[in-house]
Amino acid sequence: MISRLNADxxxxxxxxxxxxxxxxxxxxxxxxxxxxxxARDAVSKPESAPTFPGRPTGKGLPSP
Structure with a gap:
């Protein structure tokens, strides 16, 4: 930070x-x-985490 104030x-x-x-x-x-x-909110509410189409959701088989 500023150590001393001078004209410069x-x-x-x-x-x-x-x-x-x-x-x-x-x-x-x-x-x-x-x-x-x-991040805290996402950890405390895992059911509201975003899901992406075509990716496994952990609920049965992944969507095609």
Whole structure:
């Protein structure tokens, strides 16, 4: 992070890069939390897991 503020750190391009880095970090954290919640919900409700046509469903013979 910013160790000390000097004239170079206050350059508008650098401030923009700091803001973009912070924004990307926030987006990454939000996506990680969202993926964790989605995975938890999928594990707690296995009957609502998506099924794909033509794949075995575990209920008898697979569909042709």
């Amino acid at each position: 750190n206050l350059n508008p391009l650098h401030l923009c890069m700091y803001a973009l880095t912070f924004l990307l970090m926030v987006v990454g954290v939000v996506q990680a939390i969202s993926a964790a919640v989605e």
